Amino acid sequence: MSVRLAETPLIRSLPLFKEMSEQSFTDMMDLSMLQRFPARADIIREGEMPDFLHIVVEGAIDLFATRDGEESTIDILYPVSTFILAAVIRDEPYLKSARTLVPSQILMVPSQVVRDTFNRDAAFARGIVAELAARYRSVTRVLKNDRMLTSTERLANWILNSARRLKSDEFELPLEKRKLASYLGMTPESYSRGMSALEQHGVHSHGATIKVTDVAQLKEFARPALSDDA
């Protein structure tokens, strides 16, 4: 029930932990676990109570909601992000389930330890609230896109954002198409049709490779929100 000393430098350098005091950090690590999971491992199930704050240190996490056996991906997390912080803070049941997409390393901090440290270490508190605010803004953007854009426009925006983030007009899909479709709130079939529709708007794709051939044209089609640049 403790994170080995050799593992801590990486964790220590994460934004969430960087500013906190040495004492708080080592105390917290003594009470936490760093665990490895294979791909497609269930980490959290919707409706359960939060015992730990989870932090993706390595790998990728699929956050999804369930109803009648149907799944919808709400968010996909890469290092270094927390999940599901809001449930831990409010000590209320998870609203989403989580599973690994690829083999992953996850840091698990007991909920009570998070709350105690939050109260004692202002720097850690700042980190928590910054992280939570970032997650909040992320969901808000997804909701806005769902409400105001067609599925093909959402796909176009996703491509634009990916290209911008990777600073490249050509890149490989980082996950299954069906998973991306779910994340964008559409079926695999719609994704497929959407992608072929985008051939007319400055995108060319071959299998998992996507190439933006005309950024200006794609932008015109996607009508990205002003505030999505931030």
Add this chain to the structure above:
Amino acid sequence: MSVRLAETPLIRSLPLFKEMSEQSFTDMMDLSMLQRFPARADIIREGEMPDFLHIVVEGAIDLFATRDGEESTIDILYPVSTFILAAVIRDEPYLKSARTLVPSQILMVPSQVVRDTFNRDAAFARGIVAELAARYRSVTRVLKNDRMLTSTERLANWILNSARRLKSDEFELPLEKRKLASYLGMTPESYSRGMSALEQHGVHSHGATIKVTDVAQLKEFARPALSDDA
């Protein structure tokens, strides 16, 4: 640029401020403003930078996103809630606009004062993070409903939640139908058709009056999420 002493007891009793030190509280109030707005007053515009943390003390606030002149209501806030906290914390542009629905009183705390107090007063920090987490969970629920339910099912769930909250099977709509429709992610026309469809599922409505005549039947139709009770 200061809140009058006579006004503070009400504010002081709000969950966000209740636990903080007397010193922090009076310092903060000295630097804040309590302002009255008429109905339909614009408070915040999407894309602007946050100068103040806003808190609805009285009235009701419509939070909405805009694109191409179209509006979509993301959330409706009643006393006592903050908005838009995440932008203030991250010091990034607002993702939504805000306007009053009815004459309202709004407490405005300069962003920098919020951040300073957050660092000095752990009780206030707890309040902030609890509020932010609550808002986060709220958006998450909206997104889940948008993704997994038809518009009529969303309406049914809204009625169920309202009846439960008010502990009454009969109540008046607290806002315009068109506004509620937008909040539920549908057009006024769809709202109207949805409401008449619900006549077959345990709901009866006359103008702004809604009466749940058969809770069990309505629940069966609405398929509420397990975790929405919390």
Add this chain to the structure above:
DNA sequence: CGCTCGTTTGAGAGGTCTCAATTTGGGTGG
């Protein structure tokens, strides 16, 4: 009493989903 604005109703179009069939691609075992 007659506006005005919100609501309701109707008709039709568009977007997305479902179901089914086909094709593709990757991985496995012979």
Add this chain to the structure above:
DNA sequence: CCACCCAAATTGAGACCTCTCAAACGAGCG
């Protein structure tokens, strides 16, 4: 090494949901 197999992806057809546009209706207010 290759054929096979399975899952994912694509394509097609049709249904459903929701939207748009238009017109009729109704309640509140000057």
